[in-house]
Amino acid sequence: MKLEKTFAMNSRALDVIAHGALTNSKRPQSFVFGAYPTHLVRGMGCHVWDVDGNKYVDFICSLGAILLGYRENKVNEAVRRQLEDGSIFSLGSSLEVRFCERMRELFPYLEKVRVLKSGSEACSAAIRIARSFTKRKVILSEGYHGHHDLFVSMTPPADGVFDEFKIQKFTGEVYPWAAAVIVEPIITDYSQERLNQLKKLREDCTRLDVLLIFDEVITAFRFPGLSVAKWSGIYPDISIMGKALGGGLPLYVVGGRREVMESQYFISSTFAGDTTAMAAGLAVIDLLNSDYSIDQIWQNAGRFQIEFNAVCQYVVQMEGYPTRGIIQGSDLNKALFFQESVRAGLLFGPSYFWMAKHQEETHRVLNILRPICTRIRNNEVKLEGEMPQKPFAQKQREN
Numbered sequence: 001m002k003l004e005k006t007f008a009m010n011s012r013a014l015d016v017i018a019h020g021a022l023t024n025s026k027r028p029q030s031f032v033f034g035a036y037p038t039h040l041v042r043g044m045g046c047h048v049w050d051v052d053g054n055k056y057v058d059f060i061c062s063l064g065a066i067l068l069g070y071r072e073n074k075v076n077e078a079v080r081r082q083l084e085d086g087s088i089f090s091l092g093s094s095l096e097v098r099f100c101e102r103m104r105e106l107f108p109y110l111e112k113v114r115v116l117k118s119g120s121e122a123c124s125a126a127i128r129i130a131r132s133f134t135k136r137k138v139i140l141s142e143g144y145h146g147h148h149d150l151f152v153s154m155t156p157p158a159d160g161v162f163d164e165f166k167i168q169k170f171t172g173e174v175y176p177w178a179a180a181v182i183v184e185p186i187i188t189d190y191s192q193e194r195l196n197q198l199k200k201l202r203e204d205c206t207r208l209d210v211l212l213i214f215d216e217v218i219t220a221f222r223f224p225g226l227s228v229a230k231w232s233g234i235y236p237d238i239s240i241m242g243k244a245l246g247g248g249l250p251l252y253v254v255g256g257r258r259e260v261m262e263s264q265y266f267i268s269s270t271f272a273g274d275t276t277a278m279a280a281g282l283a284v285i286d287l288l289n290s291d292y293s294i295d296q297i298w299q300n301a302g303r304f305q306i307e308f309n310a311v312c313q314y315v316v317q318m319e320g321y322p323t324r325g326i327i328q329g330s331d332l333n334k335a336l337f338f339q340e341s342v343r344a345g346l347l348f349g350p351s352y353f354w355m356a357k358h359q360e361e362t363h364r365v366l367n368i369l370r371p372i373c374t375r376i377r378n379n380e381v382k383l384e385g386e387m388p389q390k391p392f393a394q395k396q397r398e399n
């Protein structure tokens with residue numbers, strides 16, 4: 001496997017892009033630098049191609065943005081059709097009304113919604129809405145919610161963040177003086193015990209009149225029912241839905257109880273009404289009601305996860321729910337696993353995601369992984385690149 005063009009491209013990136021990357025979790029340092037490609041040029045189904053022309057089965061799924069597959073025909077078709085009419089207009093569009101109606105049909109607990117372009121933006125909007133509604137400052141937070149000052153302020157050294165934002169780590173206790181508790185309802189643990197915690201959290205928030213915010217940026221469209229709220233029957237006051245919704249385009253929704261969403265605040269963005277992403281989102285929703293089913297995706301993903309863990313036993317293990325996991329193991333085993341799998345055409349990273357199109361490749365992938373894991377277990381593999389560093393989001397989740 002040649003990586004000559006990768007190294008040249010990475011030098012150019014380091015030269016012109018501050019810190020070398022646009023997305024923290026995509027930095028070459030998050031993988032085994034030296035053995036990994038750093039820049040991709042194309043995707044199709046579950047495959048991606050790097051700048052040197054190497055082809056991989058992609059288990060990063062653009063950090064969860066891809067749930068069906070790259071360049072899903074009907075998603076691309078919907079975007080192309082929308083481009084014929086225009087991507088953005090000087091007034092609101094009829095498409096945004098249709099899209100928001102469709103979201104509410106799908107998630108009736110989102111009585112009123114807003115559309116935004118990034119998860120960070122949507123999470124910080126949710127916090128503003130909660131503070132405006134409750135007229136309280138303190139926010140209790142668990143998990144990763146993006147790059148805005150408020151969330152970065154929680155993870156030292158928080159360079160460039162100076163103000164006192166009144167955000168605190170949620171440790172299980174809800175305080176009546178808090179405006180809201182914001183959590184990723186499920187990071188990896190989807191056990192009954194976690195559901196009991198969430199149920200208690202819902203009860204505590206209701207009793208103390210504190211708002212509950214579910215950040216479903218990753219979990220939305222990756223659970224049966226299409227959200228953890230619907231899957232679990234535990235409903236927050238505000239939800240942030242994202243990533244997979246846009247079928248590869250930037251599309252996030254923040255929504256919730258009518259009176260909360262209708263409190264007074266200023267949230268506005270020129271490109272919030274970008275019609276191409278909403279056309280893609282509507283296509284994803286339609287596809288999940290026709291060509292694909294989330295229950296089937298969940299079942300296939302679950303079967304693969306069990307088989308993966310059996311094949312990779314004693315080397316690495318995938319911890320998580322069927323459509324998303326975190327690769328666990330000793331730092332060295334993880335690095336060796338990443339290095340050997342990428343060389344065999346499998347693109348893994350610390351954060352694992354499943355997409356529907358993986359199903360076509362599961363047998364081949366497991367057959368590739370089997371000898372790799374045997375060789376690592378027998379100490380026959382040496383690390384030839386750099387040890388991966390933890391992405392910021394992972395640090396914040398472990399914080």
Ligand code: PMP
Pocket residue numbers: 063117118119120121123143144145146147184215216217218393
């Ligand atoms: N919340 C969660 C749970 C996330 O995983 C992420 C991104 N990984 C965000 C918020 C921030 O979203 P974005 O990167 O689109 O700003």
